[in-house]
Amino acid sequence: MQTEPLPRRRGTRRPRRRQTGILWLATLNLLVGPVAADPIIDQIEAARRAYQAGDNAVAIQALNFAVAAIEAQQTEAQLALFPDPLPGWSADTAQAEMAGLAAMLTGKVLRRTYRYGATGAEVQITISANSPFLGVMSSLMQMPMLLQADPSTSLYSFGGHRGILKQEADSSELSLMVGSNLLLQLKGSGGADKDILEAYLQAIDIPALEAALTK
Structure with missing residues (x-):
């Protein structure tokens, strides 16, 4: 079957x-x-x-x-918002000097140093944010008569921001207030003059810096 x-x-x-x-x-x-x-x-x-x-x-x-x-x-x-070195220049690693509770008293301070090996010129960019002492700098910029005592110092402006420029024989310093809570300081030595400081200043994305540090 x-x-x-x-x-x-x-x-x-x-x-x-x-x-x-x-x-x-x-x-x-x-x-x-x-x-x-x-x-x-x-x-x-x-x-x-x-x-x-x-x-x-x-x-x-x-x-x-x-x-x-x-x-x-x-x-x-x-x-990361610090500018790259200019052609022929080198730069140290950017550093933050204050954080945590200390920043409540002194604000946040960021710093980076740039060097030009051929001449020994040096530029140091310092960014200070949210410091209670920035009010003093802002007041100084609003009273030009206080600057007349130093002939090497003059008022300065860049992109609508007010500042102070100090020029001496072998050095220069540029301070720029951005709003009321951010201060940019560029110090040049070893022959780094106003033109070099302005070249670095133009390379800084100021709106991005202001947004990152004060908002």
Whole structure:
């Protein structure tokens, strides 16, 4: 007695295209790995959990870590706004001199030094932001009679911003107020004169700098 072959059950085999897609996703996960977590968000969440659990000390520590990390990100972006060296010049790594609680008293100070090896000329650019002492500089620029005692000092303006220019035999200094909370200072020595300072000043993206440091 012959038995009839059993009919093939439909739907027992997965379509080849779907299998290929699943294998591709699995391979991609192995290559990429898990998405890196944001350490700042992690610390904020840790602070929330600690606060809800009544552990205020841990919550404060986690929040302080998050604040410090955010400030570090801000500073890194701000330091990137220093101009590149002029042709033939070199530059040191830009530095931030104040951060954290100290910045509340003195403001944030960023600095970078540029050098021209052929002549020994040097230019130092200093950016001061949100310092309570900037009001003194702003007042000085609004009272020209205070500058008359020093013949090497004169009023200066650039791009609608007011400033002070000081020129001596082998050095020059240019100070420029941007709004009321940002001061640019360019100091030239070793033969770096007004023209060189202005070349560096023109290379600074002042609107971007103001937005990054005062807003």
